[in-house]
Amino acid sequence: MFAAMPTPVNDPSHGFCRDCLTFQRGAGLRCSACGSPRLARHPELYSLHIAHIDCDAFYAAVEKRDNPELKDKPVIIGGGKRGVVSTACYIARIHGVRSAMPMFKALEACPEAVVIKPDMEKYVRVGREVRAMMQALTPLVEPLSIDEAFLDLSGTERLHGRPPALVLARFSQAVEKEIGITVSAGLAYCKFLAKIASDFRKPRGFSIIGQAEAVGFLAEQPVTMIWGVGKAFAATLEQDGIRMISQLQHMERGELMRRYGTMGDRLYRLARGQDDRRVVPDHDAKSVSAETTFDTDLASAADLVPVLRALSEKVSARLKKAGIAGRTVVLKLKTHDFKLRTRNRQLTDPTRLADRIFQTGLQLLEKETDGTKYRLLGIGVSDLSDAQRADPPDLVDLQARKRAMAEGAIDALRDKFGKKAVETGYTFGKGRNAHPPEDMER
Amino acid sequence: MRVILERSNLLKSLNHVHRVVERRNTIPILSNVLLHADGASLEMKATDLDLEVNEATAANVEQAGATTVPAHLLYDIVRKLPDGAEVMLKTDEDGNAMSVISGRSSFRLQCLPQSDFPELSAGQFTHNFRLESAAVKTLIEKTQFAISTEETRYYLNGIFLHTLEVGGKLKLRSVATDGHRLARAEMDAPAGSEGMPGIIIPRKTVSELQKLVDDPDVPVTTELSDTKIRFTIGSVVLTSKLIDGTFPDYQRVIPTGNDKQLIIDRESFARAVDRVSTISSERGRAVKLSISDGQVTLAVNNPDSGSATEEIAADYSSDPIEIGFNAKYLLDVAAQLSGSEAKFMLADAGSPTLIHDTADEHALYVLMPMRV
Numbered sequence: 001m002f003a004a005m006p007t008p009v010n011d012p013s014h015g016f017c018r019d020c021l022t023f024q025r026g027a028g029l030r031c032s033a034c035g036s037p038r039l040a041r042h043p044e045l046y047s048l049h050i051a052h053i054d055c056d057a058f059y060a061a062v063e064k065r066d067n068p069e070l071k072d073k074p075v076i077i078g079g080g081k082r083g084v085v086s087t088a089c090y091i092a093r094i095h096g097v098r099s100a101m102p103m104f105k106a107l108e109a110c111p112e113a114v115v116i117k118p119d120m121e122k123y124v125r126v127g128r129e130v131r132a133m134m135q136a137l138t139p140l141v142e143p144l145s146i147d148e149a150f151l152d153l154s155g156t157e158r159l160h161g162r163p164p165a166l167v168l169a170r171f172s173q174a175v176e177k178e179i180g181i182t183v184s185a186g187l188a189y190c191k192f193l194a195k196i197a198s199d200f201r202k203p204r205g206f207s208i209i210g211q212a213e214a215v216g217f218l219a220e221q222p223v224t225m226i227w228g229v230g231k232a233f234a235a236t237l238e239q240d241g242i243r244m245i246s247q248l249q250h251m252e253r254g255e256l257m258r259r260y261g262t263m264g265d266r267l268y269r270l271a272r273g274q275d276d277r278r279v280v281p282d283h284d285a286k287s288v289s290a291e292t293t294f295d296t297d298l299a300s301a302a303d304l305v306p307v308l309r310a311l312s313e314k315v316s317a318r319l320k321k322a323g324i325a326g327r328t329v330v331l332k333l334k335t336h337d338f339k340l341r342t343r344n345r346q347l348t349d350p351t352r353l354a355d356r357i358f359q360t361g362l363q364l365l366e367k368e369t370d371g372t373k374y375r376l377l378g379i380g381v382s383d384l385s386d387a388q389r390a391d392p393p394d395l396v397d398l399q400a401r402k403r404a405m406a407e408g409a410i411d412a413l414r415d416k417f418g419k420k421a422v423e424t425g426y427t428f429g430k431g432r433n434a435h436p437p438e439d440m441e442r
Numbered sequence: 443m444r445v446i447l448e449r450s451n452l453l454k455s456l457n458h459v460h461r462v463v464e465r466r467n468t469i470p471i472l473s474n475v476l477l478h479a480d481g482a483s484l485e486m487k488a489t490d491l492d493l494e495v496n497e498a499t500a501a502n503v504e505q506a507g508a509t510t511v512p513a514h515l516l517y518d519i520v521r522k523l524p525d526g527a528e529v530m531l532k533t534d535e536d537g538n539a540m541s542v543i544s545g546r547s548s549f550r551l552q553c554l555p556q557s558d559f560p561e562l563s564a565g566q567f568t569h570n571f572r573l574e575s576a577a578v579k580t581l582i583e584k585t586q587f588a589i590s591t592e593e594t595r596y597y598l599n600g601i602f603l604h605t606l607e608v609g610g611k612l613k614l615r616s617v618a619t620d621g622h623r624l625a626r627a628e629m630d631a632p633a634g635s636e637g638m639p640g641i642i643i644p645r646k647t648v649s650e651l652q653k654l655v656d657d658p659d660v661p662v663t664t665e666l667s668d669t670k671i672r673f674t675i676g677s678v679v680l681t682s683k684l685i686d687g688t689f690p691d692y693q694r695v696i697p698t699g700n701d702k703q704l705i706i707d708r709e710s711f712a713r714a715v716d717r718v719s720t721i722s723s724e725r726g727r728a729v730k731l732s733i734s735d736g737q738v739t740l741a742v743n744n745p746d747s748g749s750a751t752e753e754i755a756a757d758y759s760s761d762p763i764e765i766g767f768n769a770k771y772l773l774d775v776a777a778q779l780s781g782s783e784a785k786f787m788l789a790d791a792g793s794p795t796l797i798h799d800t801a802d803e804h805a806l807y808v809l810m811p812m813r814v
Contacts, residue, residue, distance in 0.1 A: 348592045348620060360594055388813070394621040395794060395810050396598065396690045 015041030018169045018206055044189075044210030046163040049154040050279065052186045052194035053171070055130060056203035058147035060089035062126050063116050065180040074113040078103050083293045086118050090203060123147075129179055137167055140279045148198075150191050152279035169206060188214075190275035192227055214273030219246035226270045228263065236260075245271045288326060289380020290314040297336045297373035304369060304377060308361050309354075309426035311379045316354035319381065320411065325350035325390030326381025329360040333368055334376035341368060346383070350390045355403055357381060358426075443507025445479040447499065449520060449527040449544065455486050455497040456517045458654060458678050462488040462495045463513040474510035476559045477531065477540075479503045484531075487559070488513050493647050493682045494562040508556040509533050511540050519549055564672060564681050567665035571634030575655040575675070578662045581616040582652050584627035584805050587774045589645050590620035597687030601648050604640035605631045612636060617692050621810075623771050624692060625778070628804040639668040642685035647671075654678055696808055697794050700787035702760035704733055705800075708784045710754055711738075712776035718742045718750040719769035728766035728812040733758055733788070742769070765791045766814030775807045 015024045017031035018038040030037050055061065059077040064070045074092035078085045085106045088097040095110035107113065127146035134141045137160070140152035153164035160167045168185045175183050184205035186197025193214060197207040209217060218225075223245055224234050240259070242248065248256070248271035256264030269275065290311045298304055319325055329351075330344040343364040351357060361379045394400045410422045459475060467473045476487040479501060487496035523529065523544045530543045533553065542549040573581075582601065590598035602617045612631040617624065643651075654675050655662060663674040672681045715729055722744040732739040736758060741751045765788060776784065781801030788795050791814075797807040 345593060347594070348590065348622070363594060392622070392812060393792070393810060395624055395695045395808060396619055396621045396692070397595075398694070 015039050015045060016166060016169065018172070021166065021169060021173075038204075038206075040165060040169060040206055040208070042165075042208040042210060043212065045165050045208060048187045048189050048208065048210060049152065049156075049164045050188055050190055050194045051151040051153060051164065051168050052188075052191070052198040053134065053149055053151060053168075054184050054186075054198045054202070055127075055147035056182045056184055057087055057089045057093075058127070058181065059087040059118055059123055060092075060116075061181040062123055064089065066122075070114060074110050076103075076106055076110070076113045076115045077118050078106070078115060079117060079293060088113075126179065126181070130175060130181075130183070133171065133175060133178070137171060140281055142279045142281055150194065150279045165208070172204070172206065190273070191277050191279065192270055192275035193273060195227070196221075196225060211273075215249065218271060218273055219244070219249060221245050223248065223267075226267060228266055233263070287330065287380050287382035287384065288315055288318050288322070288324070289330065289332070289378055290318075291332060291376060291378025291380075293334075293376045294374070297375050298377075299369070299371055299373045301366070301369045304365060304374065305362065306427045306430040307377050308365055308379060309358050309424060311377065312358035312361060313354040313427075315357055315380055316352055316407075317411075319352035319387070323387050324384050325352040325387045327351070327383035327385065328381060329357055329364070330380045330382055331361050331364040331368075332376070332378035332380070333365075333374050336373040336375055338375075343368065344382075349392055350383070350385045350387075351381070352387055352390050353404055353407055355407055356391065443477070443479050443509055443531065443533045443540075444505035445484050445501045445503050445532075446528060446530045447484055447501035449523050449525070449529050451499040451501070452484070452529055453517075453520050455484075455499045455677075456513075456520055458497050459486045459488045459495050460513040460517040461650060461653070462490055462493055464490055465514070471510065471554050471558045471560065473512050473514070474554055474559070475513035475516060476508065476510050476556055478508040478556070479531075480506045489560060489562055490646075491560060491562070492644065493650065493680070495650065495678065495680050497678045499677065507533060509537060509540055509553045510556050510559050511551040511553055515551060516542070523547065562681055562683075564670050565667060567670070567672065568667045569634060569638040570663065570665040571632040573632055573662050573664060575658055575660055575662055577629055578651065578655050578673075580629065581614070581627050582648055582655075584778055585616045585618040585625040586648055586652070587778065588618040588620055588623050588625040588807075589648070590618075591645075592620065595621070597642060597685060597689055600642040600644045600685045602640060602642050602689040602692070605635050605638055617689070619690075619692060619695075619808075622768065623775070623810065624695060624808040625775075626692070626696075626806045628806075638666060640689060641666060641668065641671060642687060642689055643671060644682065644685050647680070647682040651680060654680065695794060696806070697787070697789060697796055700789040700793070700796055702733075702763060702788040703758070704738070704786040704788060705757035705783050706738060706754065706786070707756075708776055708779050708782055711784060712773060714740050714752045714754050715769055715772050715776070718752050719773075721748055721750040722769075727769060728814045729769045729772060730764060730766045730814040732762070732764050734762040735759060760788075763788055763791065764814070765795065766812040767795075767809055768812055771809055775809065778805065778807070780805075 016022060017024060017034060017036055018040055019036040020031060020034040022031060022033040024032060024039055031039060060075045063075055063077065074095060075089040076085055076092050076097060077087040083103050085097060085099050085101045085103060087099055092110050092113050097106045097110050124146060131143060134149055134151055138151055138153050138156050142150040153167060157163050165187055168187060172183050172185055175181065182204045184198050184202045186194045186207050188194040188197050188209040189211050193209040197209045200207040223229050223237050223242060248267050253265065253268040256268045260267060292307060327350040328344050328346045330342060333341040345360055345364055357379060391404055413422045463473060472490060478485040480503065482500060482503060483498040484501040485496060485498040487494065519542055527544045531540060533540045538553055539550050540553050585601055589600060598620060605612055605614050613628050614631040614635055615626060615628045617626045651673055660676045665672045669684055670681065671684055672679065718740045719729060719742055721742045727742060727744065730741045736755060737753060738756045739751055739753050743749045775797055779799045781799050783800045785798040785800055786795055791811055795809050795811060797809060799805040
């Protein structure tokens with residue numbers, strides 16, 4: 001069907017139907033072939049090539065796919081009574097449920113919601129399937145998280161026999177058909193605007209921001225739309241009377257840089273729709289970590305240590321799977337009043353052993369178990385390198401090699417008989433806290 | 443307090459004392475140096491609660507007294523005063539500030555009461571002996587580089603000093619290790635050291651002591667117990683807590699059965715290691731030594747940038763062997779050797795290697811190989 005098509009041209013009245021992919025001429029509101037209202041039309045439709053793709057309510061969508069009974073019910077993915085909302089489906093969102101909202105609040109807003117504990121492994125698996133489909137379109141896929149990525153589709157027109165806009169529309173259809181979840185896509189000439197675009201008409205969205213309209217479009221947006229402007233920086237700008245991007249568009253680069261340093265330069269450029277960041281395929285991970293929010297606040301070492309052990313083992317398992325190791329151990333705690341404490345310690349050599357991560361984390365934790373109640377505990381390693389030089393033999397610690405070998409044996413048993421086939425005394429029989437649900441992991 | 447003294451005397455003592463003071467302190471009094479004028483001298487003291495240095499210097503005391511002022515600030519002021527100047531230190535009547543007056547310069551520093559200054563109570567010392575400063579230098583410098591910086595293994599964060607009988611003679615030994623390399627220095631035990639406990643002197647104390655023993659003519663008096671140590675070097679007294687831990691049984695890791703002997707020119711070896719390791723900027727990259735009859739080939743391979751090799755002649759006649767070491771560790775050891783040749787005793791690619799100083803039979807180094 002596509003082979004017979006004429007080369008598409010940029011014409012404001014030209015476009016295509018996102019459902020049947022038929023070309024449209026004229027200004028009709030519905031597809032001339034199938035009658036669908038989902039038409040893509042844009043003066044620059046066929047000259048843009050940077051895309052951002054974001055799965056819609058990803059975790060919830062996967063759960064709905066796997067259990068059709070949930071289809072018309074509000075679904076919230078999140079951990080325990082005390083956890084937070086990881087993802088809310090669009091029905092739950094109508095009731096005011098938002099991600100990162102504490103679960104009790106979410107349930108106040110939407111008492112009939114079905115709450116599902118996250119099954120990270122499943123989401124990672126589905127996320128990988130989606131990513132593989134992206135990589136079939138272009139090698140330049142830059143994942144931002146498990147369910148979103150930038151794609152640079154420039155130069156792929158001949159390969160696919162159609163321009164990026166159509167490739168993208170077909171991709172969205174294919175994901176729906178083959179994987180059973182929906183995505184939203186944004187198409188623009190730079191990453192900054194592509195990301196904004198994909199967020200524009202979720203779910204099943206397809207938005208385009210062209211070069212000609214960029215400045216006018218941005219003028220009407222708040223400064224928080226700019227990548228890098230968080231709560232704190234927005235407050236600083238607000239103090240200076242800057243709330244809308246249009247205000248930035250009227251300021252000089254020098255003035256902005258004087259006030260806000262390098263961030264000023266970024267404000268200047270992004271406000272004008274100038275973003276020359278390239279799509280970089282492999283962003284290496286900077287750290288590997290695991291964390292959990294408790295059902296009730298914990299303060300004692302007796303309660304915290306088993307959790308630390310379980311999380312250390314999880315981090316270690318991931319390092320081993322990825323063939324990497326980390327040299328700095330980072331402990332993360334969140335107090336009952338939401339204050340974050342991170343403590344880190346550098347080792348002389350990279351490690352990937354659960355025991356080493358745990359023992360180092362334990363020393364850091366000991367100093368923090370001062371009666372403070374914690375709602376969250378996390379452990380991780382950063383300063384990553386390949387596993388080649390991890391955990392070298394030690395002159396002094398003659399037990400180190402034995403412990404490493406014991407850990408290897410435990411790993412092998414777990415591979416064969418499941419995660420709980422072998423447990424240390426730290427976690428054995430310690431119940432839910434020592435086997436935290438896999439919520440809010442990064 | 444009102445005291446007049448020569449800038450050079452004040453500067454010299456402050457220089458010894460102020461280094462103990464940490465740049466960043468959460469306890470304000472620890473940023474200060476204690477000044478105590480009495481008789482014909484001014485005594486200065488600084489501490490970080492683990493380590494204390496004090497020194498007295500000749501001064502014209504017009505009014506005895508004591509106070510504390512910010513140590514680094516006072517040191518910087520005195521350092522910038524002109525050579526040969528006289529300095530007057532004078533506290534206000536209420537004791538809240540101290541003036542530093544020299545020529546036409548005048549400074550006022552805020553004080554904290556001397557009664558707040560913490561005392562590092564030394565307790566009773568059980569042993570006491572004297573060493574030439576050159577001997578102290580040797581014990582420190584041959585081993586210092588191998589001290590571990592890993593806080594987790596706090597008992598390796600210092601030099602292990604102990605006595606033991608070797609061939610019927612009592613020896614004083616210093617040992618340091620970080621698990622990858624070990625360094626050992628040894629000398630005849632001085633009178634008074636018999637029966638002393640094995641002690642671990644913390645890294646910071648070691649490095650302060652090293653800076654204080656630069657005058658070869660001044661002997662070092664050492665007093666110690668199992669928790670504290672005190673060094674007296676001329677007018678400077680350094681008192682330190684010891685690391686409360688057990689140093690591992692290092693003798694077990696010094697290999698005795700290594701039979702492959704390699705003798706190599708120290709200088710050309712060190713230069714070659716330095717040259718080939720240029721190819722890998724990454725810390726801890728291995729240098730592979732391929733050792734065969736009369737020759738060593740050094741090779742570094744960096745998948746990101748390329749590779750390097752260099753051959754050097756050596757005295758070797760055992761079976762060929764390939765073994766990898768951390769380039770930095772090899773250079774550290776080479777820098778400690780005083781002889782023109784280094785003697786390696788090797789077993790195999792996975793076992794600790796022994797390195798001897800051909801000019802100093804008392805020094806000994808062990809290196810753990812790396813996988814290559």
